[in-house]
Amino acid sequence: MSLWRYAADSVRHNGRRTFSSILGVLLAVTFVSGTLIAIDSSTRATLDGMLANIPGDLSLTRSTGSTFDVGAFRDNIASLAGVQDVDLYREQYIWGVTNNTSMRYPIYADLVGIDPAHVPSPLRNVANTGGWDVPNGSALVSDAFAASLGLHRGDSIFLQNQVYTMGNTTNYTVSLTIVGLLGAVPPTSSCTNGYCMPGPFYNPDLIVVRFENMPWI
Incomplete structure (x- = not known):
């Protein structure tokens, strides 16, 4: 106390x-x-x-299946807060490619359908001698791939693919006119837990067409 x-x-x-x-x-x-x-x-x-000032890309993948409204799909994503642009593309592998109807197998060229008004970011800065507004029935082809086939701007390139239905194999051929040549796409990749996957358009054998031409091809 x-x-x-x-x-x-x-x-x-x-x-x-x-x-x-x-x-x-x-x-x-x-x-x-x-x-x-x-x-x-x-x-x-x-x-x-x-x-x-640092852009980020978020990739969404939809597998083939039932048809859907591409425009509505793009608009729904573009309406999300923070989204500046939506670049839809469709990808398909081609088994046979040549400069005539005598096909070479296998080639596994990467066929990509794009919207010329919304070019995917990995392609935007790639050298392009023909512009992105590809006419129907035409294509842009990577320059090294075209050189390996002896093809130039203005030549025709033939694509052949296969469809399997009920045990039957159907071959079909499509002819496209080369309207421009593309330079090499800068490599990109995404890594998770030390496992890395290559980014889009990593295949040097690249063919680019309009998005609307993909179902026809």
């Missing part, structure tokens, strides 16, 4: 100094807290500004 009595007497006789000390500590704590909050806010604002 004597200690409590001594403490009470000390505070009573030195109240002004005690109050000043407590006030000083509170002001110091407030200053430090305010400084940390300001630094945190400044750092967040800086990072937000940096990240706002």
Whole structure:
């Protein structure tokens, strides 16, 4: 009890100094807290500004099956907050490709249908001698692939594929006119838990047509 009595007497006789000390500590704590909050806010604002200029691609995949309204599908995704553009493309592998009707097997060329108004981001900066507005019945072909077949701009390229129905195999051939040549697509990949998958259009044997031509081909 004597200690409590001594403490009470000390505070009573030195109240002004005690109050000043407590006030000083509170002001110091407030200053430090305010400084940390300001630094945190400044750092967040800086990072937000940096990240706002870094685009990100989100890929959605739909397997073949029942038909659907492509325009409505694109509009529904484009209406989501934060989405700047929607680039739909359809991909199909071709078994046989040549410059005449005598097919070479297997080639596994990558046939891609795109919307010229919404070119997929991996292709946008690829060198292109013909532009992306590909006419119906025409195609853009990677330059190295065309050279391997002895083909040039204005030549015809023949594609052959196979359809399996009830144990039967049906071969069909399509002729397209080459209206432009494409440069190499920069490699991209996505990694999960140390396992990496190649990005789209990694096949150097690339053929690009209009999205609407894919069902016909």
